[in-house]
Amino acid sequence: RSMKHLRMEHGMTLCDLCVDNKRNFVYNLQRFTPQGLKKHENDKQEGHPLCEFCRPKRFYDIVKLHEHLNKDHYKCHICEKQGRPNQFFKDYKMLEKHFDRDHFMCHDAQCLAARFVVFENEIDLRAHEQGVHGTTRRDGGTKIK
16 A cells, blocks of 8 residues: 555655565665666666576575576586586576587487486596496597587
């Protein structure tokens, strides 16, 4: 009710993310014009980060964004291991394309169905193929990066 009054009578609004996440009384929260709210959301210091995959969805802070990314999207564990943290992908299909393009993925039907069967280097992939499947890639070719 007071939100409607604020909007109708004063042309102002509150930031929903701040209302939901700040431990403060509503009357202590900053009020914004529609343009001011956009500026607030995009502010590098006090704004609300955007999920690049769920645009225009924003999160209260970087911690909440990372909770969302870890829960709803996919992170590359190989990149993480190689010192490139926080390489996220919208869905498994996009992560699988990344695995195939940038790492060494097993293309055996069982491993594709199991998902996440990917290696840092060709030697580990070949050892997996030999140990698990009893063979290496039939074409004998190597992947050139």
